Amino acid sequence: MFNSAVLESITDINLLTDMLRAEFSLEDWEAMVHIADKLHYSIKKLYEEDQLRQAKEQPRVDTKRLKRSVAFYFGYSLVMKGIALQKMDDYAAARDCIEKYSELGWISGLDEEGKEDVAHFKMIAAANTYVLNLLEGNMETLPEYVQFIHNAEEEELLPGIITILESALVHNHNVDWALDEFGAELDALDGEYETEVNIRYYIDHLYLMALYNLKKANYSNALNISLKALGMSDKLKDDTGYKKINALFVSFSEHATKEQLNEYNALNNKILERVLKDEKGIKYDGSSFVSAR
Incomplete structure (x- = not known):
């Protein structure tokens, strides 16, 4: 669970970056905002101290402990904060973040890696501008966004599909x-x-x-997708995803075929067998508990 007091004591920039990724996985948007602010403050403090030392012709700040360029940490903190604000429906604040990481060329002393990071965040800013336009209901930009995804880096495919689906669900398109x-x-x-x-x-x-298909009453497709998602959530150890997809399947299970219910039950039996494997004195035979002794 997120603890603001603990956050204040953390000075490791790489650790803050890892914490942001973890909270994104848990979908804790408020925690992401706080951690992103701390990361931005920390990298800004380090950068400004380094600039001051250079101006005074003093030894520069040691940045060897950083795994990425200074530009990366500036951009990443703003991207993750913007995503969290977007998820919290604060689109104006999210746009402010986009504006800030769209142009990080003001950072001095960038090496080739840093320049590549600046260019990468400029591309991310363009993508996320489309995202906000669509989420606000401006579906006229969808053809442009589809073309953008086609032309963009491979990593933009899934975020792009998620945006298209979210906008369709919110605005009934x-x-x-x-x-x-x-x-x-x-x-x-x-x-x-x-x-x-x-x-x-x-x-x-x-x-x-799955939600998109449910909204269109394509129950068979939706439940098949849900079953695939449940299996992959279990395989990838994604408890956050499993919980909400499981709730989705159960809520619409009245529309499931016998085959779909059998597949769902088989998956749950497999999970139960696995979690009980280390329990002493008990064994699950697929239908009931028996003594393991």
Whole structure:
């Protein structure tokens, strides 16, 4: 659980970055705002101290402990804060963050890595401007956004699909044509993700796809997607995703076929067998508990 007092005592910039990723995985938006602010303050303090030392012709601040460029930490803190504010429906504040990380070229002394990070965040700013436009209901920009996703880096695919689905759900739009544009790429995804951020995106796109189909009363498709999402959430150890997808399936299980219910029950039996494996004196045989002695 997030603790603001503990946060104040943390000075490790790399640790703050890891904490942001973790809170994103847990979907704790308020915690993300606080941690992002602390990360931004910390990197700003380090940068300004380094600039002051240079002006006084003193030894520069040791930045060897940083895993990435100074530009990365400035941009990352603002991106993550903007995402959290967007999730909290504070679009004006999210746009303010986008404006700040859209141009980080003011940072002096950038090496090639730093310049690449500046360019990367400029691209992210363009993407997230489309995101806010769509979430605010400006669906006229959807064709432009679809083309942007086609032309952007591969990592923009899942965030882009999530945005399209979120905007469709909020504003009750049919976006089948846009989803069809990326059908082959989405079908090719295998769910082999390792980072918390990528796992979150992968599971959330399935969750939203299920919701989108439910809203259109495509129950069979929605429940099949939910079953896939449950299996992948379990495989990827994503408890956050599993909880909400499980609630979704149970809530609409009256529309499930016998085959879908059997698949759901088989998955839960497998999970129960696994969690009880280390319990002493008890064994689950698939239908009941028996003595393991």
